[in-house]
Amino acid sequence: MVTMQPAYDGLPATDLVGQPLDWAWLRGARSEWGVRPKPGPRGLTMMDIAVGSYGDVAEHPAHRSMAPRGADVDPGTPDMGYILNAKSDVWADNVRELYEEAVARQWSATRDIPWGELPDLGDDLEHAICQLCTTLSEVEMIAADLPAKWMWRMNHDFLEAKMFLCTQIMDEARHTEVFRKRALANGGGLLKSRAGDESLLRTILQAKTYVQASALMHLLGEGFILDIFRQGELIAPSEVEKRMFRMAMQDEARHVAYGTLHLRYAIEHDADTAEEIHEALDHGEEVLVAFGTNQDLSTAIAVLLAGGVEHVEDKGFPMQAEMTRKLLASYLARCERAGLSRLSRTKLDLDLLGIDRDTGVIRS
Amino acid sequence: MNTADTSVTVDRVAFFTALAAEMNGHPERYEPLGDVDVEIALVIREGGDALRVRLLFQGIRCEHAAEIGDGDEFTADCFLDGDVGAWQAMVDNIRANGRAEGEYTLNSLTLVGDRIAIKGEDPLGVDRFFRFNQTLQTFFDGAALLPATS
Numbered sequence: 001m002v003t004m005q006p007a008y009d010g011l012p013a014t015d016l017v018g019q020p021l022d023w024a025w026l027r028g029a030r031s032e033w034g035v036r037p038k039p040g041p042r043g044l045t046m047m048d049i050a051v052g053s054y055g056d057v058a059e060h061p062a063h064r065s066m067a068p069r070g071a072d073v074d075p076g077t078p079d080m081g082y083i084l085n086a087k088s089d090v091w092a093d094n095v096r097e098l099y100e101e102a103v104a105r106q107w108s109a110t111r112d113i114p115w116g117e118l119p120d121l122g123d124d125l126e127h128a129i130c131q132l133c134t135t136l137s138e139v140e141m142i143a144a145d146l147p148a149k150w151m152w153r154m155n156h157d158f159l160e161a162k163m164f165l166c167t168q169i170m171d172e173a174r175h176t177e178v179f180r181k182r183a184l185a186n187g188g189g190l191l192k193s194r195a196g197d198e199s200l201l202r203t204i205l206q207a208k209t210y211v212q213a214s215a216l217m218h219l220l221g222e223g224f225i226l227d228i229f230r231q232g233e234l235i236a237p238s239e240v241e242k243r244m245f246r247m248a249m250q251d252e253a254r255h256v257a258y259g260t261l262h263l264r265y266a267i268e269h270d271a272d273t274a275e276e277i278h279e280a281l282d283h284g285e286e287v288l289v290a291f292g293t294n295q296d297l298s299t300a301i302a303v304l305l306a307g308g309v310e311h312v313e314d315k316g317f318p319m320q321a322e323m324t325r326k327l328l329a330s331y332l333a334r335c336e337r338a339g340l341s342r343l344s345r346t347k348l349d350l351d352l353l354g355i356d357r358d359t360g361v362i363r364s
Numbered sequence: 365m366n367t368a369d370t371s372v373t374v375d376r377v378a379f380f381t382a383l384a385a386e387m388n389g390h391p392e393r394y395e396p397l398g399d400v401d402v403e404i405a406l407v408i409r410e411g412g413d414a415l416r417v418r419l420l421f422q423g424i425r426c427e428h429a430a431e432i433g434d435g436d437e438f439t440a441d442c443f444l445d446g447d448v449g450a451w452q453a454m455v456d457n458i459r460a461n462g463r464a465e466g467e468y469t470l471n472s473l474t475l476v477g478d479r480i481a482i483k484g485e486d487p488l489g490v491d492r493f494f495r496f497n498q499t500l501q502t503f504f505d506g507a508a509l510l511p512a513t514s
Contacts, residue, residue, distance in 0.1 A: 042399055042423055094488075097401075101495065105398030112396070226494060234472040242469065246498045249471070253494035260488060323475065333487040 218259020
């Protein structure tokens with residue numbers, strides 16, 4: 001909607017030192033002047049201001065500049081070198097909602113974890129929680145590094161997606177912080193980091209396209225870590241770890257929700273993308289299995305599940321197997337939701353895991 | 365720490381309306397956790413029967429807690445489905461400890477075994493259970509504060 005505005009006659013043509021003045025912004029820049037979004041009960045959200053043309057996100061934006069979407073953009077605005085210029089490259093239909101949610105549900109690893117309630121634990125449990133936190137502290141920052149690598153290449157018209165990824169970066173900084181703090185807080189410290197752990201991270205970071213990177217990170221990697229956080233909440237020796245894993249779980253689930261609908265949007269708008277994603281996940285699943293079964297992470301979790309080393313074999317490992325089944329069933333369900341059925345393609349041994357290859361459901 | 369008090373029973377809608385009132389009466393507990401948008405159904409099975417309840421959370425309030433019919437749970441974002449014994453054990457643990465501990469948290473109950481299962485038609489709806497988990501746990505931990513007649 002373009003509305004006529006007053007002419008503002010009589011304004012000076014030059015400033016005090018004689019420089020010419022341009023009053024175009026005042027005299028009718030093409031805009032939706034008069035559009036007035038209404039705040040809801042929570043305030044003025046990104047959904048509230050997605051009104052009129054401001055809410056329209058072009059599939060292929062006309063500009064490649066940092067001009068705000070909806071502004072009256074000067075034709076001479078320079079190209080910023082963006083390479084992700086199709087909406088399907090980055091968009092997800094839930095991204096505005098997720099951004100608002102992320103902002104509303106930020107938390108502090110310093111203030112919101114009841115560090116004062118940390119009890120003395122048995123030596124085996126303290127070692128196990130420290131090892132788990134060491135590994136998590138190592139892997140969490142990948143989900144900050146990766147969006148940071150791609151964001152400056154994303155067309156600025158997709159600002160809501162970029163804003164959401166900014167919240168993800170902050171989330172991952174906080175996760176790195178909270179797991180590092182927990183490793184140190186009870187007198188244990190940081191334990192083993194092995195070369196093998198880096199393979200998964202390198203695979204994600206070096207993905208050739210953003211859609212492949214998003215599949216590897218949001219759907220596969222963060223889906224996996226979401227379930228590790230769920231397990232962490234279960235096996236938490238105290239309210240400190242309960243709260244820590246629960247808060248991190250909330251953040252991680254947002255990232256997974258973005259990835260699921262981003263991939264769906266990408267596939268719906270370009271069917272060929274599906275094969276590109278499949279290829280990334282073929283390799284990614286292989287690397288993830290190697291990571292998930294690495295001797296440090298898996299045995300630390302098994303010890304925590306067993307309540308100590310004594311019952312690791314008869315309790316820890318069987319519980320871990322049950323949870324691995326649930327983890328992979330959740331991953332396969334999210335792939336289906338993304339429009340990317342992995343059931344007939346995955347090299348994961350679904351039969352061994354007790355997952356029905358036709359439905360993705362755990363066999364009872 | 366309270367002593368275990370099983371006189372707060374989970375098999376009545378009144379229990380959930382009391383939890384909703386507890387949440388809505390204490391925004392200071394929920395404000396730091398942030399806004400929520402989720403509709404969750406609960407299925408509490410006893411023998412061949414089941415109590416089904418829908419909880420609608422918006423902002424920092426539980427706007428709706430009411431009984432629903434058989435099958436209506438599938439219209440929620442997700443639903444938690446378990447035997448009344450598992451539900452009651454959770455509430456008893458909350459009342460004994462002031463909050464759910466160990467394997468009696470919502471997340472834990474849905475992760476181990478088949479005591480209470482998290483289900484839903486849409487994986488993204490199920491993921492809302494995780495996105496808002498701390499708020500949901502705080503909501504159920506409100507059972508520790510209900511009078512014994514609830």
